[in-house]
Amino acid sequence: MLSADDPLPFRPERVLIAGVTGSGKTTLARRVAAQWNLVHHEIDALHHGPNWTPRPSFLDDVRAFAATDRWVTEWQYTSKGTDDILTPRAQLAVWLDYPWRVVRGRLLRRTLGRSVLRTEMYNGNVEKPLWRLLATRDPYENILAWQTKMRSFWAERMPEKIERHPHLTIVRLRHPRETERWLRRL
Template identity: 45%
Template sequence: MPLLGPTDPLPHRPRRILVAGTSGSGKTTLATRVGDELHVPHVEIDALFHGSGWTRRPSFEADVHRFSAEPAWVTEWQYGLVRAHLAERADLLVWLDLPRARVMRQVVRRTLVRRLRRERLWNGNVEPPLRTFLIDPEHIVRWAWNTHAKTAARVTELLHQRPELTVVRIRSRAQATRWLNGPLRRTVGEHFRDCS
């Protein structure tokens, strides 16, 4: 199947959706909106992964296998431990392919706001002190910069492995909104017409 754009019709109503993109691209925000639009549960994968002290929860893989066995869900496509499994189960992948400059603005702003507000994230974690940007090679801002190009390679590889998978490429917030309000919403309307 060819790569679809934000105005291309979807071939079916999706039930198991992955949202791909680098850190800070807006995956969780879009996944939440997709879940709301389709009336399917959004499982925030970061909440399953991060235990206290930013450690990986021992039950992470089992938790992912449990929810992904369900007939309908939406989640973010990340974490190498489960990425292939989720890709096998998905019937739609939405690729947030935003420019690096846009992603960096978003991730820096989000990180600053979370740190300054001491916002509690998954399992009581908070963003580390801002100075860690200089010393931690896996600081989220540095991670977003260094991994920006990796999503494109992963999506390309997935398209070779699963050419039948529907993949939608989104390049801006405006395109995301256009896709949500257009092609995605139309699949919901078509579903209700089919059931009547």
């Protein structure tokens, strides 16, 4: 596993961005896409249809872009089948393994801002109103509860991912400052 200071052994063309909800996966994916001239496929936009319903074509859409040569996407929905499609094709995974206070703060700011402003994200979906977020602790209804539930997902599963996918170069970034340093070095 590489750190922010280790040089990449090659110029990757297929990249996964891992991290807990709120870590900045989509933002980093966009930046990597721009810097390396890759196509960013926002996996949340592929997964969620209107009214937050899963799109029936989700896995077909993932298969279609994964078959192309140059892409970057967020490494999520692994339990829904994306892991078997994306990971064998990916060359690089960037793991945003940030401190809890960083990811929690980011998610709070993002969620509150989107909720108050009723910002449309994709396919007509908007963040739930604040009162609905505060009314439940169900992780499938509350993004903050989901983040708490998934807090240690990557730390627990990364050893298995490394073992199953030895071809995959992994860069672990432990703080946004490391991510900025890593991006500058590219």
